[in-house]
Amino acid sequence: MKKLITLSCAAAIVSISAFASQALIEKARSAGLKPISYKTIKELDTKENPLTPAKIKLGQMLYFEPRLSKSGLISCNTCHNLGLGGADGVPVAIGHKWTANPHHLNSPTVYNAVLANAQFWDGRSPHLEDQAKGPMVAPPEMAIDPKIAEERLKSIPTYVELFKKAFPQEKEPITFDNIAKAIGAFERTLITPSRFDAFLRGKTNALTKEEKEGLALFIDKGCTSCHTGQALGGTMQPFPAVKPYPYAHVGDFKGDKDGRVKVPTLRNITETAPYFHNGAIWTLAEAIKTMGSTQLGIEISDAEAAKISTFLGSLTGKKPAIIYPILPASTLSTPKPDAN
Amino acid sequence: MKKLITLSCAAAIVSISAFASQALIEKARSAGLKPISYKTIKELDTKENPLTPAKIKLGQMLYFEPRLSKSGLISCNTCHNLGLGGADGVPVAIGHKWTANPHHLNSPTVYNAVLANAQFWDGRSPHLEDQAKGPMVAPPEMAIDPKIAEERLKSIPTYVELFKKAFPQEKEPITFDNIAKAIGAFERTLITPSRFDAFLRGKTNALTKEEKEGLALFIDKGCTSCHTGQALGGTMQPFPAVKPYPYAHVGDFKGDKDGRVKVPTLRNITETAPYFHNGAIWTLAEAIKTMGSTQLGIEISDAEAAKISTFLGSLTGKKPAIIYPILPASTLSTPKPDAN
Numbered sequence: 001m002k003k004l005i006t007l008s009c010a011a012a013i014v015s016i017s018a019f020a021s022q023a024l025i026e027k028a029r030s031a032g033l034k035p036i037s038y039k040t041i042k043e044l045d046t047k048e049n050p051l052t053p054a055k056i057k058l059g060q061m062l063y064f065e066p067r068l069s070k071s072g073l074i075s076c077n078t079c080h081n082l083g084l085g086g087a088d089g090v091p092v093a094i095g096h097k098w099t100a101n102p103h104h105l106n107s108p109t110v111y112n113a114v115l116a117n118a119q120f121w122d123g124r125s126p127h128l129e130d131q132a133k134g135p136m137v138a139p140p141e142m143a144i145d146p147k148i149a150e151e152r153l154k155s156i157p158t159y160v161e162l163f164k165k166a167f168p169q170e171k172e173p174i175t176f177d178n179i180a181k182a183i184g185a186f187e188r189t190l191i192t193p194s195r196f197d198a199f200l201r202g203k204t205n206a207l208t209k210e211e212k213e214g215l216a217l218f219i220d221k222g223c224t225s226c227h228t229g230q231a232l233g234g235t236m237q238p239f240p241a242v243k244p245y246p247y248a249h250v251g252d253f254k255g256d257k258d259g260r261v262k263v264p265t266l267r268n269i270t271e272t273a274p275y276f277h278n279g280a281i282w283t284l285a286e287a288i289k290t291m292g293s294t295q296l297g298i299e300i301s302d303a304e305a306a307k308i309s310t311f312l313g314s315l316t317g318k319k320p321a322i323i324y325p326i327l328p329a330s331t332l333s334t335p336k337p338d339a340n
Numbered sequence: 341m342k343k344l345i346t347l348s349c350a351a352a353i354v355s356i357s358a359f360a361s362q363a364l365i366e367k368a369r370s371a372g373l374k375p376i377s378y379k380t381i382k383e384l385d386t387k388e389n390p391l392t393p394a395k396i397k398l399g400q401m402l403y404f405e406p407r408l409s410k411s412g413l414i415s416c417n418t419c420h421n422l423g424l425g426g427a428d429g430v431p432v433a434i435g436h437k438w439t440a441n442p443h444h445l446n447s448p449t450v451y452n453a454v455l456a457n458a459q460f461w462d463g464r465s466p467h468l469e470d471q472a473k474g475p476m477v478a479p480p481e482m483a484i485d486p487k488i489a490e491e492r493l494k495s496i497p498t499y500v501e502l503f504k505k506a507f508p509q510e511k512e513p514i515t516f517d518n519i520a521k522a523i524g525a526f527e528r529t530l531i532t533p534s535r536f537d538a539f540l541r542g543k544t545n546a547l548t549k550e551e552k553e554g555l556a557l558f559i560d561k562g563c564t565s566c567h568t569g570q571a572l573g574g575t576m577q578p579f580p581a582v583k584p585y586p587y588a589h590v591g592d593f594k595g596d597k598d599g600r601v602k603v604p605t606l607r608n609i610t611e612t613a614p615y616f617h618n619g620a621i622w623t624l625a626e627a628i629k630t631m632g633s634t635q636l637g638i639e640i641s642d643a644e645a646a647k648i649s650t651f652l653g654s655l656t657g658k659k660p661a662i663i664y665p666i667l668p669a670s671t672l673s674t675p676k677p678d679a680n
Contacts, residue, residue, distance in 0.1 A: 064423055072430050073418070083404055083667040090412050090677045098438035100679070271669040283672055322664045327423040329611040332623055337430045339440070 021204035024212055028200060031219045032228035035197035036115070049129050049181045051188060055166040059186025061325040062179060067152050069142035071096055072337025076135070076183060079107040082322060085271025086111035086190065091279030092251070095135075096143035097339075104251025106279030111319065112267045114188045116234030121277045122256040123236045129184035133176065146176035151335050153179070158328030192267060192317025199314075207314050214311025217304055222296045232266040232315065242297035246290065247280035267315045284309045361544035364552055368540060371559045372568035375537035376455070389469050389521045391528060395506040399526030401665040402519060407492050409482035410436055412677025416475070416523060419447040422662060425611025426451035426530065431619030432591070435475075436483035437679070444591025446619030451659070452607045454528045456574030461617045462596040463576045469524035473516065486516035491675050493519070498668030532607060532657025539654075547654050554651025557644055562636045572606035572655065582637035586630065587620035607655045624649045 049055075062068060066075045074095060079088045086109035088094075093101040105121055113119065119131035135141040136149065153159040154174050166182055167173035198206035207215065218224065226237045239245065239261035255261040261277055274280065275287040285305040292300035300308070389395075402408060406415045414435060419428045426449035428434075433441040445461055453459065459471035475481040476489065493499040494514050506522055507513035538546035547555065558564065566577045579585065579601035595601040601617055614620065615627040625645040632640035640648070 066421070066424070067429070071434070073428065073434055078413070081406070083665050084406070085669065088413065089407070089670060090679065094411070094413055094679055098679070273670065282676070319666050324662045324664045325423050326659050329425065330429060330613065336622070339430065339434055339438070 018204045021199075021207075021212060022202075024216060025200060025202060025204070027219055028215060028224075031224040033200060033219075033224060033232065034228075034230045035200040036112075036191055036193045036230050049185060051185050052166065054162070055182050055185040056189055058162045058166045059182035059184070060322065061162070061327060062183050063186050064325050065327060067327075067330070067334075067337070068136055068144060068149050068179070069096065070144045070148070070337070071339045073339070074142050076110070076132070079135070079141070080110035082110070082190070082319065085109055085268045086113075087272045089273070091274050093141065095141035096139065099140035101140055101251075103253045104278045105253060106274065106277060108262075108264060109268060109272050110187055111190050111192050111317075112231055112265050114191065115229070115231035116262065116265065118234070118236060118262055121253065121262050123260070123262045124256065127184065128187045129177075129181045132180040132183040132187070136176075136180075148335050149179060150174055150176055152330075155331050155334040156328050157331070189320060192319055194267070194315050194317035196314045197317075207311075210307070210310045211314045212311075214307040214309070215314075218308050218311050221292065221298065221300060221304070221308070223291070223308070226263045226295065227266050233263040234265055235263055236260040237263050237295075240294035243294050245276075245294050247276065247278060250278040250280045253277055266312055267317055269312050270309075270316055284312060358544045361539075361547075361552060362542075364556060365540060365542065365544070367559055368555060368564075371564035373540060373559075373564060373572065374568075374570045375540040376452075376531055376533045376570050389524060391525050392506065394502070395522050395525040396529055398502045398506045399522035399524070400662065401502070401667060402523050403526050404665050405667060407667075407670070407674075407677070408476055408484060408489050408519070410484045410488070410677070411679045413679070414482050416450070416472070419475070419481070420450035422450070422530070422659065425449055425608045426453075427612045429613070431614050433481065435481035436479065439480035441480055441591075443593045444618045445593060446614065446617060448602075448604060449608060449612050450527055451530050451532050451657075452571055452605050454531065455569070455571035456602065456605065458574070458576060458602055461593065461602050463600070463602045464596070467524065468527045469517075469521045472520040472523040472527070476516075476520075488675050489519060490514055490516055492670075495671050495674040496668050497671070529660060532659055534607070534655050534657035536654045537657075547651075550647070550650045551654045552651075554647040554649070555654075558648050558651050561632065561638065561640060561644070561648070563631070563648070566603045566635065567606050573603040574605055575603055576600040577603050577635075580634035583634050585616075585634050587616065587618060590618040590620045593617055606652055607657055609652050610649075610656055624652060 063076045066073050066078075068075065079093050079095070080086050081088055088107045091106060092104045093107045095101070108121070114128060117123075119125035119128060120134065125131040125134065133146075136144050137146060153163070160174065163173035163178065163182075167178055170178070195206045218227075226235070227233050229235070236256060237260055239255055239259070240248075264275075270284065273284070274282045275284070276290075281287045281290060285302065288305040288308050289300045289302075292298045403416045406413050406418075408415065419433050419435070420426050421428055428447045431446060432444045433447045435441070448461070453471075454468060457463075459465035459468060460474065465471040465474065473486075476484050477486060493503070500514065503513035503518065507518055510518070535546040558567075566575070567573050569575070576596065577600055579595055579599070580588075604615075609615075610624065613624070614622045615624070616630075621627045621630060625642065628645040628648050629640045629642075632638045
């Protein structure tokens with residue numbers, strides 16, 4: 001009998017907890033938080049760049065292809081390292097000839113970048129297929145002349161074949177635009193669902209008690225006013241909105257023409273320090289407190305920042321398994337690398 | 341009846357061809373050429389660094405780990421890119437702060453490096469576990485202080501765990517020596533058997549007629565006096581032996597104290613241009629002719645060089661499939677990257 005009562009009590013506690021969790025899920029969804037849709041890739045499969053296995057495979061090779069840089073040494077993966085949360089772990093991007101980004105901009109993660117409304121910190125690019133071209137040609141990044149990029153790939157028979165398969169309707173498929181399209185297609189597959197998505201879908205025990213507390217606080221403090229949607233970020237917002245950003249002196253980035261800055265995704269945020277557009281903050285707690293101050297005009301205590309950090313840890317997602325691509329050899333006619 | 345005669349003739353031709361191939365196999369073996377032994381890894385499993393799955397897995401992560409460089413940007417894979425024939429495809433290695441190797445040395449391939457008698461162009465290192473330490477600390481390469489490398493890994497709980505598993509007998513397993521041992525263990529697995537190995541083992545149709553002609557020429561010209569064994573290279577030899585090397589002015593490398601230089605492996609040679617210790621020659625045909633002149637004192641014609649090139653193509657082997665490792669995140673106590 002005693003055992004039966006104990007069991008009933010336990011069941012009651014579980015229901016109360018499940019009930020509270022259900023309420024938290026509704027609260028989170030009302031605040032605009034959304035689980036990653038497994039249809040995401042397909043939904044984003046625009047007419048401009050239909051995704052096919054052939055294109056994704058090619059894009060994966062090109063993502064790791066250092067011959068798309070002038071020097072032959074830098075690939076997309078150098079700054080957006082799939083092993084390092086999709087970023088590089090350094091404050092400011094370093095590119096061709098060891099040049100730091102002239103605006104002291106930090107490399108954002110490529111994981112879940114497809115979920116953002118705009119690309120680059122100033123949101124000047126509408127999608128990944130457009131974005132991918134920027135770093136390839138930027139002198140402090142990969143520094144390549146698009147014509148050289150095309151010539152290098154055209155000189156390698158395996159690439160000629162793979163571009164034909166990826167762009168079967170086109171007579172001259174190796175173009176700089178198609179290079180970026182293939183890379184964009186691959187990048188669209190880089191989504192990382194986590195326990196948080198399972199929770200939002202109703203699996204009430206997918207988050208720990210502490211993570212749920214952190215999530216509630218995250219919503220109550222107003223973080224979801226910017227960090228929302230599937231990406232928990234990805235829109236353009238005024239920055240700083242209320243008080244000055246304490247590290248504004250690092251670099252000269254001022255956002256877009258309206259002073260807005262792209263809100264970074266919080267997915268895998270524990271893996272992508274240092275933080276902010278200029279990589280000036282190394283700890284998540286300081287980042288959270290700074291956001292409270294500059295964006296919301298509130299003080300977030302150390303204890304509260306710790307709780308929110310704990311929640312953010314639940315956004316670390318499963319990365320797609322990538323076989324490191326074996327790239328086809330250069331030929332006698334391949335334009336040579338140039339480190340200068 | 342006519343058909344029967346035709347078939348008999350065909351069979352006779354096949355036997356003659358098989359007979360000739362068998363003779364070529366014997367000739368090749370007599371010249372010291374050996375197929376990659378599938379026991380290679382085990383044979384090389386020394387008491388100093390017994391290979392275990394845990395150690396190989398850790399070594400694979402460390403091979404791709406840019407935090408083993410001062411800047412946090414350069415890994416073993418930067419210069420020994422597993423996607424680019426295990427090398428970097430540029431004449432001279434470029435490292436920390438975009439510094440070119442001061443002796444203008446070219447990055448050798450890591451594939452099949454385990455099969456060499458000695459490591460580095462001057463052969464100063466006896467094995468991979470010793471070699472791996474060199475580029476990590478060299479100022480123009482990864483430029484890291486061994487203590488910082490250890491501190492970085494010690495600050496990351498997943499690495500603490502993985503080192504315990506890889507070095508279960510040791511109390512303090514995260515040491516610079518063990519970092520190199522794990523990397524060495526992984527590198528020992530990077531062997532790439534090709535059709536040539538099948539041929540040497542008796543599969544007479546594993547090479548084409550042209551490749552067999554090239555192989556016969558390769559032996560007849562005396563290339564096997566240096567390019568022999570499983571690696572078709574990997575020993576220390578006088579260089580230049582007969583006539584001056586025409587690009588001796590590129591860099592200041594003079595070999596070891598006796599003027600000897602390590603013979604590069606010819607496996608995957610079609611994937612690892614440019615050639616020679618100073619990366620001065622881009623085409624295989626020119627490399628072959630130069631070797632004839634400087635090392636053997638003979639003139640190899642264009643037609644002969646083309647035939648030998650064709651044979652060398654059969655040494656392009658199957659690369660192990662590597663899942664790109666997801667590396668554990670840094671923590672608050674991880675020593676910061678330093679690009680300066």
